[in-house]
Amino acid sequence: AQSVAQPEDQVNVAEGNPLTVKCTYSVSGNPYLFWYVQYPNRGLQFLLKYITGDNLVKGSYGFEAEFNKSQTSFHLKKPSALVSDSALYFCAVRVNRDDKIIFGKGTRLHILP
Amino acid sequence: ETGVTQSPTHLIKTRGQQVTLRCSSQSGHNTVSWYQQALGQGPQFIFQYYREEENGRGNFPPRFSGLQFPNYSSELNVNALELDDSALYLCASSLVGVQDSPLHFGNGTRLTVT
Numbered sequence: 001a002q003s004v005a006q007p008e009d010q011v012n013v014a015e016g017n018p019l020t021v022k023c024t025y026s027v028s029g030n031p032y033l034f035w036y037v038q039y040p041n042r043g044l045q046f047l048l049k050y051i052t053g054d055n056l057v058k059g060s061y062g063f064e065a066e067f068n069k070s071q072t073s074f075h076l077k078k079p080s081a082l083v084s085d086s087a088l089y090f091c092a093v094r095v096n097r098d099d100k101i102i103f104g105k106g107t108r109l110h111i112l113p
Numbered sequence: 114e115t116g117v118t119q120s121p122t123h124l125i126k127t128r129g130q131q132v133t134l135r136c137s138s139q140s141g142h143n144t145v146s147w148y149q150q151a152l153g154q155g156p157q158f159i160f161q162y163y164r165e166e167e168n169g170r171g172n173f174p175p176r177f178s179g180l181q182f183p184n185y186s187s188e189l190n191v192n193a194l195e196l197d198d199s200a201l202y203l204c205a206s207s208l209v210g211v212q213d214s215p216l217h218f219g220n221g222t223r224l225t226v227t
Contacts, residue, residue, distance in 0.1 A: 034215055043117070044218045106154070
């Protein structure tokens with residue numbers, strides 16, 4: 001069965017510093033990987049995706065993620081954090097084109113002024 | 114392009130009652146998925162509808178049921194409500210046949226069961 005793990009419940013980063021939010025996955029085929037962000041009392045917003053090709057994918061709001069097949073990881077990164085990046089971040093995986101998307105439990109990102 | 118809209122935004126029900134939540138998909142999308150997000154948790158997949166038929170289901174009992182209409186809008190019905198059904202219910206639409214189609218979410222319906 002496919003699954004996603006986000007090992008950190010919370011990540012604290014000072015404004016202007018680089019940030020990383022970790023994600024690992026377990027699937028039986030080739031994964032389609034996604035990152036979403038959720039602000040309070042809102043639905044999830046799509047940030048970026050990895051389907052195939054370059055291991056480094058760029059997304060919205062300056063975020064990027066690195067796909068590492070050997071480590072089965074898809075960590076979210078940003079070179080310089082903003083206070084407005086504070087939110088709940090979810091990693092997600094889909095195996096087949098029409099399959100359901102499975103989410104991790106989320107990581108709360110706090111950017112400290 | 115209109116986004117995904119859900120109604121109502123908040124709802125309070127009593128244990129044992131039934132509830133219907135509604136979702137209007139993003140224009141051009143033909144698939145709708147429903148997720149349950151308990152407090153402090155990630156979204157849990159309930160089911161997915163395509164061409165008005167359920168084509169995938171998560172680990173939820175049969176008292177969770179759904180409908181998709183020809184205009185791609187959708188309903189989630191929950192019978193015999195239990196206290197643990199209290200959660201944020203998220204609807205998401207996407208486009209089947211496009212392998213990298215991400216989900217587009219509504220803002221959810223917050224259901225409280227007392």
